[in-house]
Amino acid sequence: xxxxxxxxxxxxxxxxxxxxxxxxxxxxxxxxxxxxxxxxxxxxxxxxxxxxxxxxxxxxxxxxxxxxxxxxxxxxxxxxxxxxxxxxxxxxxxxxxxxxxxxxxxxxxxxxxxxxxxxxxxxxxxxxxxxxxxxxxxxxxxxxxxxxxxxxxxxxxxxxxxxxxxxxxxxxxxxxxxxxxxxxxxxxxxxxxxxxxxxxxxxxxxxxxxxxxxxxxxxxxxxxxxxxxxxxxxxxxxxxxxxxxxxxxxxxxxxxxxxxxxxxxxxxxxxxxxxxxxxxxxxxxxxxxxxxxxxxxxxxxxxxxxxxxxxxxxxxxxxxxxxxxxxxxxxxxxxxxxxxxxxxxxxxxxxxxxxxxxxxxxxxxxxxxxxxxxxxxxxxxxxxxxxxxxxxxxxxxx
Numbered sequence: 001x002x003x004x005x006x007x008x009x010x011x012x013x014x015x016x017x018x019x020x021x022x023x024x025x026x027x028x029x030x031x032x033x034x035x036x037x038x039x040x041x042x043x044x045x046x047x048x049x050x051x052x053x054x055x056x057x058x059x060x061x062x063x064x065x066x067x068x069x070x071x072x073x074x075x076x077x078x079x080x081x082x083x084x085x086x087x088x089x090x091x092x093x094x095x096x097x098x099x100x101x102x103x104x105x106x107x108x109x110x111x112x113x114x115x116x117x118x119x120x121x122x123x124x125x126x127x128x129x130x131x132x133x134x135x136x137x138x139x140x141x142x143x144x145x146x147x148x149x150x151x152x153x154x155x156x157x158x159x160x161x162x163x164x165x166x167x168x169x170x171x172x173x174x175x176x177x178x179x180x181x182x183x184x185x186x187x188x189x190x191x192x193x194x195x196x197x198x199x200x201x202x203x204x205x206x207x208x209x210x211x212x213x214x215x216x217x218x219x220x221x222x223x224x225x226x227x228x229x230x231x232x233x234x235x236x237x238x239x240x241x242x243x244x245x246x247x248x249x250x251x252x253x254x255x256x257x258x259x260x261x262x263x264x265x266x267x268x269x270x271x272x273x274x275x276x277x278x279x280x281x282x283x284x285x286x287x288x289x290x291x292x293x294x295x296x297x298x299x300x301x302x303x304x305x306x307x308x309x310x311x312x313x314x315x316x317x318x319x320x321x322x323x324x325x326x327x328x329x330x331x332x333x334x335x336x337x338x339x340x341x342x343x344x345x346x347x348x349x350x351x352x353x354x355x356x357x358x359x360x361x362x363x364x365x366x367x368x369x370x371x372x373x374x375x376x377x378x379x380x381x382x383x384x385x386x387x388x389x390x391x392x393x394x395x396x397x398x
Contacts, residue, residue: 014194021169023076027220053218059210064237067215071222077168082154088145094223100324112161180330192242199337227302245316257287258335261314270311
């Protein structure tokens with residue numbers, strides 16, 4: 001029987017997070033809010049110098065420890081130029097298409113104030129440009145921000161205090177429906193954060209006892225590549241990354257369950273950990289899919305590239321239209337939380353406490369020596385006589 005999660009808390013948490021602009025590089029406000037949420041759940045935490053959060057739910061023993069990582073940063077933009085027409089040229093923060101920026105309501109964060117505005121294509125009026133509005137290229141060089149102030153020149157923008165490098169946050173435009181669908185920008189990865197916090201609330205409310213310490217990591221720079229590179233410590237042996245999975249043609253991810261990624265653009269995830277998660281889904285009746293993401297990079301990659309020798313896996317909720325106008329479903333977010341709870345109750349797969357250990361206890365890959373249902377002995381090495389090959393044994397050319 002699956003745990004009964006507080007869905008009102010999950011949705012209220014998600015709505016709160018989506019209401020806070022947090023483009024990578026401008027994450028201090030959301031870090032403070034999530035720290036407040038952890039305080040309410042009585043979960044202790046620490047901050048790195050840049051503001052990534054490492055919270056800890058204590059277990060019966062200290063090691064080897066485990067971690068679950070999500071990211072607080074989102075896509076966004078920065079001011080590139082103060083234009084002579086009083087508008088702003090921008091560049092993206094993170095990797096996403098300008099076609100999804102067109103029409104967005106935004107906030108511009110200057111040193112003195114926050115201004116509101118809207119992203120428009122350079123040719124925005126059909127009454128002026130006629131069919132040219134449909135033929136102009138889609139690129140960041142072909143959009144601009146119209147600031148909602150009485151300003152018509154670059155000098156006017158300077159007087160407002162707008163400067164090159166100011167962050168631009170894109171409104172989430174949240175809609176939550178009774179049928180479970182959730183539409184918003186930045187579900188990647190605020191929906192993942194909400195799922196983790198909902199699972200955490202269940203652990204604290206029920207007093208769920210964990211076998212080892214579980215660290216909850218909230219990173220602040222996943223969308224620009226560095227992610228979990230500096231928030232881990234040497235006692236962590238396993239890490240689950242919680243992020244979005246792309247629901248699209250050619251993909252197996254679902255908006256109504258959890259998806260275990262077998263590989264992404266950086267390569268395969270840990271065999272033992274991914275198959276352990278698949279087994280937990282089967283045993284606990286959690287709707288589950290398997291997928292491979294060819295154009296995807298997550299916190300696991302940055303953690304491993306930083307030199308952490310850990311097993312990693314990627315657990316995702318299904319998102320349609322990722323890095324654009326995103327949609328998921330409550331069922332998917334609940335499935336992620338259920339899997340996290342099932343995982344947290346298990347002992348670590350491989351209890352090597354030191355950085356280096358012996359072969360004893362090292363896990364064995366299932367099926368490594370099996371063909372069908374028959375276990376095969378190692379094949380003998382054929383002994384060939386030295387010397388020239390007999391003429392009759394020469395194969396004919398193809």
